[in-house]
Amino acid sequence: MSTAPDPSTGAATAIPIEQFKDGVRELSSDAFEGRAPGTPGEEKTLAWLTKNFAAAGLQPGNDGSWFQDVPLVEITASGITPLTFSGGSEALSLKPGSDMVVTTNRVTPRIDVTNSPVVFVGYGITAPERGWDDYAGVDVKGKSVVILVNDPDWETQGTTGIFNGRAMTYYGRWTYKFEEAARHGAAAALIVHQTEPAGYGWNVVESSWSGPQQVADAADGHMDATKANGWIQLDQAKRLFASAGQDFDKLAAAAKVKGFKPVPLAGVQASVAFDNAIRKHASKNVIGILPGTQRPDEVVLYTAHWDHLGRCGAAPDGDDICNGAIDNATGTAALVALAKANADAGATPRSQVFLAVTAEESGLLGSAYYGDNPVYPHGRTVAGVNMDALSMAGPARNVIVVGKGKSQVDGYLDRALAEQGRVATAEPTPEKGFYYRSDHFSFAKHGVPMLYFEGGDDLVRGGKTAGAAAAKAYEEGAYHGPKDEYDPNWDWTGVERDLMLYYRVGRALAETDAWPNWVEGDEFRAIRDQSRAGR
Template sequence: MTRSVPSYPLRRLLPGALLVLAACTSGDPSVTSRATALNADPVAADALAAVDTATLMQHIRVLAHDSLLGRQPGAAGEEKTAHYLEQQFRAIGLAPGNTDGTYTQRVPLVGITVTNAPMLTFAKGGTTQQLRWRDDYVAWTKHVEPTAKLAQSELVFVGYGTEAPEFGWDDFKGMDVAGKTLVMLVNDPPLADTSRFGGPRMTYYGRWTYKYEQAIKHKAAGVLLIHEAGPAGYPFSVVQGKTAEQFDLVAPDRNMSRAAVEGWITLDKAKALFALSGHNLDSLKASAVTPEFTPVPLGVTATVTLENALREVASRNMIAKIDGSDPALRNEYVVYTAHWDHFGVGVPVKGDSIYNGAADNATGTAGLLTLAKAFMAMPVKPKRTILFLAVTAEEQGLLGAAYYAAVPVYPLAQTVANINMDMLSLWGPTSDLVVIGLGNSELDDYAQAIATAQQRTLTPDAEPEKGFYYRSDHFHFAKQGVPAFYAEPGVDVIGKGAGYGRRKRDEYTANDYHAPQDEIKPDWDLSGAVQDLHLLLTMGYRVGNANKGPEWRVGNEFRAVREAMLKRSKQ
């Protein structure tokens, strides 16, 4: 999991639930057909019974065991994890998911480690500023080369680095910035006009990944993001973690189309940089929150040389399937995803150096295997094919999911939905379910109908401004246009009193998240995970049988991508 876990306040039932209930009682034939899909016959009892705490815990114990060495891609832990997943796929009776007759999709990765601790030098005239590695800035390269550098590269402030024609927004205004280094703010422009950039909800334009993609588009030599804890959603210490080995996919050009240097600088050093340039950062930030903003050449150059250790790795996504029962729909797909990887063996914390990732994400991978067992227990399989995809390198930037989305085994135009699992419920059944990106697609209608039957409510992400929808594997399906659903455990734990669930999540975040202490705990109660998996099982079953696939909501940023994809597939 690539996000921190916030605390969630209690919420009332969402208005969307009332829309679903109204649809179920309408006399309109099209609405009645839709309601039938949402409230289809229940999943067979044998399938529901196959989802149990014993099965989940058995898989978690294996996946989180020290012998798997933290499930790091490209290491011995990957070999053991992949062997276990294939063994379980076969035992369950799943067909190989790859079209070559195997359970493996090879994913080419490169591990890049900056081996020096270089100073980053800003210069104007005879005046220089030197930024210390890790303390003042963090930088890396995705070039598969032993060195990467900026040599007196001109700095240009491009505001938020955003080009959003649908909002009448262009931070570049046609300026040629090829060969220059871009300085950018993080997140979306904070506008009072909520019709632009989703109001308080971060759009993809606000993600740091988008900003590095902008550097590629404009052929920039480098890009430096100004770190601010609030807009970024995490402290600079999280950025400092990127000084260790980083993985990336290996493009045919060995990633040479990317900027040579990508990185972050602290807010204090950014203010000093702008002062050196003769500008005030706060004043330029204010101008950047207007569509009239134009890029500002800073009259300052940047120089740095990164020395890199390279390690090319053939990692793997593991994939299995259950063929659809209807020949007319068998070539359409519902994809369940969970990432199998974690951080391997690393810096010891309290005497432990194995990052077991029991919650994150042995639980989700165990859920994937358990759902597969449940689908196999169905006397009649869904009409559409069900795929079970355990992806690699999520913790390195959603790389396994990104690779599948770029090189899909099955056409994405025929992929009707993705349902993602990243850390299951650990502390018992809840009266709520937190849906990240609630309201994005009609998949939420399926979830609402099932949750209502479970006497539960759906609640939205408490911090939409931090863009958590873009931080787990489902995002790369969504980015390509596939309707994608991602829910996190609820926090209103039944019978435990107000605040219990939030307190347990806060404890996990403080003590275990991305640490060797993420191990199986004596107080885990996986009955909540079973409750959530029943919902996800029923959702996939009903989507797999529906007359038509779910769609993005009108106005959603991914709807146009989906429509264009479907149009191309019919040509």
């Protein structure tokens, strides 16, 4: 691991924590209606960002504009029929919401999947470089595939194995599984929900996959995608397999072994239908810049997503606004606080760009669009830090680095942590695939070294026991639900220290003339070397 250079870190400064608090409170208020793209909540969020970016000292970052248009399509399903499975020993009818969720990426007013033969395709992975093909020997065109979540070796302790052991690869993400099913011509792709390998409970699936869904606009209307994408509850999957004379647990175990072959659920056919309301619109990424004094064409990125889920499944008290206070009003407000701190400390040799992206909750759509259409070339982007769902659990002795050891930016964080007497630790739950679930991934795919860390789990008050309890309470009681709300009683001292880490790392990157890279052998190293070639 390369050691980070040790430039000065600008004038001594403080994080404007009161401004940060006010930002989190306002952005997550009911007035912003959950900040869903394409709603009045987006308009209010954009107005808030541009006003506060300017007040912090930023300039518009896209050729005189604060905005980068992100073409999206909003698809709102209605009249969803039960998902039925006929032809087995038991006719099954799965209710929308409680038993299954289903959506589409196809931009079409009507979806009909009728009497589609059902095939179990294990983990739904085609990885020739790993000698793995869950679709081998079967034609699934027009059929409905049932898929397991995560990778085949997710239960393996450690990070060695065909699919990196406990650590999820991109093959384990639901996005990949739906994409691969479409490449094989499947009519429908249904993932079996299991809480541990998914990394969240059914409540998260239900709230995230109900209501309006966003997809990137495309000339072909995504008509090459599966007709229907969805999830089904584990107990319903077991009933489905039993109706076809199969044992779910035995087949799931077989799917973990190299050489697994897909298994048709003989005689069983799936049907589901729904209407779609289609609305095309341009959402916005928001871009502000502090121009550099010596090498302004070299850019350091700070990123966070401003969007959340809008209105969602109501809580027992009737509250149906997913306010997204922690996820991600904290990250959005942090962009402003860090812009203010850097402006107060004075300009750096390199430019610093503050990018608030849209539609992260819909599959990283805003950051992916920027990645494909960069305002600042990737080869001139030094590195970046991504902020998503900052911890409000109080001060911790550590931070958790998602993707620890992948890039030389870790050295910059280690130096900043040493100033605070803290340490960096690797993810305790790599099976949850956080590396592929936030916006840093969209930049990493283009070679830009990105740092993404979470608040520590070894709390000053209560240690790891208290840290685990706080994480569980948030995941089960608030994450992607109406109770992710601002709490005036939060202990802000921990997040203030974390924000100082982001400041120190970003500031050091903006003051040095070094170009950190991915470590030798990392999956993103080659594309970084290519983008930097000749510069």
